[in-house]
Every structure is written in C-alpha cells, then in structure tokens.
Amino acid sequence: MEESFWKQTYEKILIGMGLFGITLNFLFLNQILPFLGALLLFTGFRKLRLENRWLKAGYAGAALKVVITIVNIVIGSVLEREKIYVSYVWKVIVFCGGILPVFLMVCLFLGMREELEKRKAEIKNEVVLHIIIWYVVVTVLAVREYEGWILGLAIVAAYIGILVELKNIAEKLEQAEYVLEEHPVRISDGRYAAGAAILTAAGLLIGYTCFGSYHMAWTTAKETQDSASEEIKAHLLSLGFPEEILHDLKEEDILACKNARQILLNQSDDLLRDGDERLQLDGVAVELEQEGQWKVIHHFLWNGNSGFRGTEAVQINPAYQELNGGWTAQGELTGQVLYDKDGTSYTAEYASLQNEAYDTNQNFPFYGSQQYASIFAEFSMPHRGENCRGYVAYEIKAKESDWWIDSWLNYTHQKTIWQYPVISAAQNRKQGGWLNERVFSTVQDALQVLPEGERENSVGLGM
Structure with missing residues (x-):
C-alpha cells in the first residue's frame, strides 16, 4: 500500500x-x-x-x-x-x-x-x-x-x-x-x-x-640611519654577531645592545617539509652592558619556498621558565617578521606575540589535561614573498652565576589548507600537536650556552 x-x-x-x-x-x-x-x-x-x-x-x-x-x-x-x-x-x-x-x-x-x-x-x-x-x-x-x-x-x-x-x-x-x-x-x-x-x-x-590566515600589516622595511645604531651594529659584528640576523633587528633591539659584553650563538639548518625547503634556525645570546643581563634572540629563515602558506607559529620555552633556575625575566617581548620581493624588504608585527598559559585539553583515562606556559609568536607569510624570516627576543637577568642559558624553540608550519574546523599552527601546538604530519610540521631547536663564553652548538630536532 x-x-x-x-x-x-x-x-x-x-x-x-x-x-x-x-x-x-x-x-x-x-x-x-x-x-x-x-x-x-x-x-x-x-x-x-x-x-x-x-x-x-x-x-x-x-x-x-x-x-x-x-x-x-x-x-x-x-x-x-x-x-x-x-x-x-x-x-x-x-x-x-x-x-x-x-x-x-x-x-x-x-x-x-x-x-x-x-x-x-x-x-x-x-x-x-x-x-x-x-x-x-x-x-x-x-x-x-x-x-x-x-x-x-x-x-x-x-x-x-x-x-x-x-x-x-x-x-x-x-x-x-x-x-x-x-x-x-x-x-x-x-x-x-x-x-x-x-x-x-x-x-x-x-x-x-x-x-584562513592572519592579515598582516606589511610595510616597507627601513634601514636605520642613526649614527648611534650604526656604531652599535659595528660593535656587535666585531663580537661575532651574525650579520644577516643583525639586519633584521628592530632599532629598539639594536639600541638595547649598546656596549654589549659578549655574544654566544648556535645555528642549525632543518628540513621542515619533505622536499628541498630548508628552515634555518639561529639562537643568539647577547650579554648587555649590565653584567649578568642578557638578550636572547631566536631567528628563523626560510631558504627557499616553504610550500603552502597558511599560519606559522614560533613557540619558545624561555630560559627563565626553568623551575628553581638561575634566571628571571626582564622587559617586554620584541620581534618582527620580514620577507623580500623584487629586491625590496617588507616587515610586519606578529599577529600575536605574548607569553601565555594554556591547557593541552588532552583528557586521557589515566591523567587529565596538562598546564603549560610558553612564548607564542603567530603570523602568516605572504604567498609570493621570498626569504621569509623573523625573530623573537626577550631579556633575562642572572639570579646566580654559572647557569646555562637554556632556551627551546618549536617552529610549526601549516602544510595544507585541508582542515576543518580551521585552527592555527599555535592552536595546534597548544592542543598537543595532534594534527602534526597531516596538516602541520614542527621542528625543535635549542639555544644552550654557558655565559662564561663556552659555546655549545645544539642541533635542531625534527618532530
């Protein structure tokens, strides 16, 4: 019927x-x-x-x-x-x-x-x-x-x-x-x-x-013409500061390094994607004019095409975060993102740059979600830019002598547009990186140096 x-x-x-x-x-x-x-x-x-x-x-x-x-x-x-x-x-x-x-x-x-x-x-x-x-x-x-x-x-x-x-x-x-x-x-x-x-x-x-990505306010990068800045640059170069990184620093970070006492650094070159694209990660520690006070700089540079350009994230576990460690935080976070196009350099502030606490939201049968705190710098790169690069800097002050500067960085890159709902590279890190391999790739690196002048070059570890 x-x-x-x-x-x-x-x-x-x-x-x-x-x-x-x-x-x-x-x-x-x-x-x-x-x-x-x-x-x-x-x-x-x-x-x-x-x-x-x-x-x-x-x-x-x-x-x-x-x-x-x-x-x-x-x-x-x-x-x-x-x-x-x-x-x-x-x-x-x-x-x-x-x-x-x-x-x-x-x-x-x-x-x-x-x-x-x-x-x-x-x-x-x-x-x-x-x-x-x-x-x-x-x-x-x-x-x-x-x-x-x-x-x-x-x-x-x-x-x-x-x-x-x-x-x-x-x-x-x-x-x-x-x-x-x-x-x-x-x-x-x-x-x-x-x-x-x-x-x-x-x-x-x-x-x-x-x-699906951050809208960055790009402007033409201007070379510093101030004589004081040029003198500080020359002094930093004489101490061994990498020239290519020095040119990417804001003027305020250069001026903060006046009468720097010493430079410690490490460099690495990591494959972030399954191709020829290489991500260069550098860590620089500058002892400032006041003894025991340091500026830590984490710099990144894409040598080649990074592939899909959606969202990027720099996560830093700073030296002052170590429990019962020998360092305290000083000042504000600084940094910027840069790229080149047709011989001209462009710069922008990060879409977000802050030290924040977060919950991984990983609720497993035998333990609850985990609480963490890290520095996060979030941004997007232009689709046709070259030499995409940037840095994040923070200052620390020694509470005790003979402590290592131990600062860790996780760089997360979005590989594809195909995800739903859309989350950023930083959100992926905060959720424990469960979308790694399919949507995101992460490379880890560390700046580990002794203030006395010993240089310990650390190797970037792919995740």
Whole structure:
C-alpha cells in the first residue's frame, strides 16, 4: 500500500528533528547531520505552509534554521572566529539556533492540533509541557557545562520520546481522514537542497581563501640611519654577531645592545617539509652592558619556498621558565617578521606575540589535561614573498652565576589548507600537536650556552 503524502511529509520532518538531536564528532558528522536535518525540516514544512498559521510559522522557522546551519558550517573555515563569537550578533544567532528546534516541535504540534480540532477530534496537550521541560533541563545543563553520560542519555531518551509522541499525533490526524494536498511549486526540493549545498561550498571556499590566515600589516622595511645604531651594529659584528640576523633587528633591539659584553650563538639548518625547503634556525645570546643581563634572540629563515602558506607559529620555552633556575625575566617581548620581493624588504608585527598559559585539553583515562606556559609568536607569510624570516627576543637577568642559558624553540608550519574546523599552527601546538604530519610540521631547536663564553652548538630536532 502506497504511503500517503501526509505520512511522507511528517516522517521527513521527524527525521529532520532526529538528526538535530544527534551529535557525532567524527567524519564531520556534527556538521553533515544538522545540515541534512535542516534541509529535511525545510522541505517538510514547505509542503505544510498553506495548511494553517502554525505550520506556516514552522516553515519560516525551518528556513531560518537552514540559514543558521549554513552560517555555522562556514564559520568553521574562518581562522579568527573567536572575534565573531564574542559579538552581540553572534549571540543572537546562537540563541535563535538553540531555540528553533523547540519552536519547530511546538509549531508542528499546534498545527496538527488545529487540524484535529477542525475534524472534532480530541487531543491532549501534555506533549507541549514535555517539550518545555526538556528544553529547560537542556538549558540548565548547558549553562552548568554538564559532561556526564547518565543525564546525557536521559536527555536523548526524552527527546526520542517527544518525537514518538509527535508521530502518534500525526498518525491520529491521518486516521481522522486528514488529506494533505500536494501543491505545484516553481522550485523543486532537490534544487533547494542543491542550492544550499552550493551556497555552503562557496562560503567555505571564501572562508578558507580569504579568512584562513592572519592579515598582516606589511610595510616597507627601513634601514636605520642613526649614527648611534650604526656604531652599535659595528660593535656587535666585531663580537661575532651574525650579520644577516643583525639586519633584521628592530632599532629598539639594536639600541638595547649598546656596549654589549659578549655574544654566544648556535645555528642549525632543518628540513621542515619533505622536499628541498630548508628552515634555518639561529639562537643568539647577547650579554648587555649590565653584567649578568642578557638578550636572547631566536631567528628563523626560510631558504627557499616553504610550500603552502597558511599560519606559522614560533613557540619558545624561555630560559627563565626553568623551575628553581638561575634566571628571571626582564622587559617586554620584541620581534618582527620580514620577507623580500623584487629586491625590496617588507616587515610586519606578529599577529600575536605574548607569553601565555594554556591547557593541552588532552583528557586521557589515566591523567587529565596538562598546564603549560610558553612564548607564542603567530603570523602568516605572504604567498609570493621570498626569504621569509623573523625573530623573537626577550631579556633575562642572572639570579646566580654559572647557569646555562637554556632556551627551546618549536617552529610549526601549516602544510595544507585541508582542515576543518580551521585552527592555527599555535592552536595546534597548544592542543598537543595532534594534527602534526597531516596538516602541520614542527621542528625543535635549542639555544644552550654557558655565559662564561663556552659555546655549545645544539642541533635542531625534527618532530
């Protein structure tokens, strides 16, 4: 026996509601299932929009749910989406997206009740109370950030129970000889679904290409003309400071090295990608005019094409971070990024340069997430730039004598555009580097020198 048009329609709506109640965080199902659910709700309520006011309101709500679902998916391709999340507009979108499933269930119930009343059939209103109670409980648990399994399963079971109640009412309406007429439409459901898919794909493409990396404020690099800076440069070169690194320093860092006492350094040349592209990492320690006070400089240089250019991150575990160590932090973090094009050098500040504490969010059965603190410099390189390079510098002061300067660096490079949701190289490091090899590559290096003048060249270690 062929199913009635009404049964096909309400089953489509209930399946759509069911897909919204499922959260599977693998194979992108947490985006795919809500998208399919939104399309089923829209195409289902579309067939009911001429029946009564409640079902017409459900049609409008379903259309809004499709839009919000597409926006949610596209936002995942935007790197700095946290700035969007804190906006008032986004909070309104989140609220609407959260309440719409409940609104649609209520509209479906009230619409079916109105049709039953036209046919003199009785209907109980308990399902509305069940929907309201369910929504209140879910809201309270969300506010309290509940993560347990017991109540979670109970919530899912209650949601399924509500859908079953709605199905029973739909069957009762069919038994009351309700006939849903199929009205001619200009645009088929398939074309609507294809249009939504194309719109989503276009949004993702724009997000990846236009908002998948940092927007750097590049300006033409200017050579220092100050005579005092030139004298300091000459003095640093006489102590053995690498000339190619010296030319990349800001004037404030050069002036801080006035009357420097000694230079200690290490250099390495590491393969970061599976090709001929080499990343040169250098560490320089400059003892400043005041005895026991040092400026530590970590410099990087791409000798060749770095491949895909998305986000980069320099993570430094500074010398002063060692527990019960012999160093204390002094002053502010400094640094910049540079590149060459057509014989001209360009420079920019880091998108972010700060010393921050972070949680790896690695929750394993036998131990919880780990707390760390590091210096992070985040940036993106231009697509057609050459000799991409930069540095990060910080100052330390000795608490005790005869302590090694032990400063570690992790350089993380994004290898491909293909990741969802988009995260930066720095975020990957903060999450424990679980996307390494597939999306990101990391090289480790260390500056390990003795202040007395012993030079210990360290070798960069690939991760």
